[in-house]
Amino acid sequence: MHPAPSVIIFTTLSGLGFGLLAFLGLGMPAVTGWVAFVFYLIAYALAVGGLLASTFHLGHPERAWKAFSQWRTSWLSREGCTAVAALLVMGLYAAGAVFWDADWRLLGLLGAVLSIGTVFTTAMIYTQLKTIPRWHSPLTPLVFLSFAIAGGALLAGQESLAPWLLALAGAIQLAYWAKTDKALAHSGTDIGTATGLGNRGSVRAFEPPHTGSNYLLREFVYVVGRKHALKLRVIGFGLGFALPIALMVMPFDSVMMKHLMAGVAVLLHIAGIACLRWLFFAQAEHVVGLYYGKR
Incomplete structure (x- = not known):
């Protein structure tokens, strides 16, 4: 599919923010006051910024609110409802931590x-x-969830936990590639089934269906x-994984240097993701590409 910048920004930032x-x-870390304010500011900037970026890929962004009504059948609608609920609940929890030094555990x-x-519904x-x-x-939700959890641990400063979660996310990504690289070939779908002529023998594309481009080619064939x-x-x-892990497990004599390298690890991770x-x-191979002889 066409890798639209808005969708890449959305899936990258929102996952990190919700993580x-x-x-x-x-309560990891258990922060209050101005320190909590900074953490929540970063989290909301990533989560909300990513969600807003996703609307720019819509033909009519002003109609995005209508998606909330289809939660019974649409994962997109469920994502919107879950995201709003998460932001509202965490907003109340953040207010307690920032203004009253409170830890409303059940709310958290x-x-x-x-x-x-929210990350699961996105996946x-x-x-x-x-x-x-x-x-x-089934590996697609695991990729999204592992990325969000590992990135969240990294941003939350969980120095002992983050390397393990990053390693797990990296392993899931490798498994995803190994499992899905031949998914189209193993799906039983080919140009014969795409054109409906497969029962007549071997099918090959003689020439494209039309000489110019169209919406399907622009959006679904890349x-x-x-x-x-x-x-x-x-x-x-x-x-995304190897360098951040290396930076986090390296022994540093200076606490300042350790925090600096942790910041570099975060930036590298975001770029990698x-x-x-x-x-x-x-690399998403939409089956419509078969009809156009693109697969």
Whole structure:
């Protein structure tokens, strides 16, 4: 699929933001006052900024509010409802921590569950699509959830926990590639089934259905070279997981240097996740590409 910048920003930032909110809701770290204000400011900037970015990919962003009414059948609607609930609950919990030095534990736990739930509903928007075999896998929600939890731990300053969670997220990403790289080939869908002519013998494209481009080609057919994809996978994996883990486990004599390297690890992780998100969309092989002879 076409890797729209707005969707990449959305999936990258919102996952990190809700991951951080989940850890704050669990009291990790247990901050109050101005320190809590800074943590929540970062979390809300990432979560809300990512959600707002997603609306720019809509044909009519002003109608986005209508999606909330379809929560019974639409994962997009469930995502919106869960996100609003998470932000409201965590807003109340944050107010208690910032203004009254309070720890309303049950409210924080509820907010943490809703924050992780929001990430899950985002993942299910893509997982439910049978027309994209690479996404239609149980590993897709695991990728989204592991990225959010690992990134949240990193942003929350959980120095002992974050390396393990980053390693787990990296392992899930490798498993996702290994499992889904041949998903389209194993789906049973080919140009014969796409055109409905497969029962008459071997089918091949004689010429494109039309000479110009159209909406389907612009949005659902995007081909990235295998060599470039491999290079971007190495870059994304290195920036997102390997380098942050290395920086966090390195022994530093200075506390200031340790905090500085933790900040660098966060920036590297965000850059790596953005790269992996780009690949997530760029390598999504929509079956409509078969009809146009693009797969």
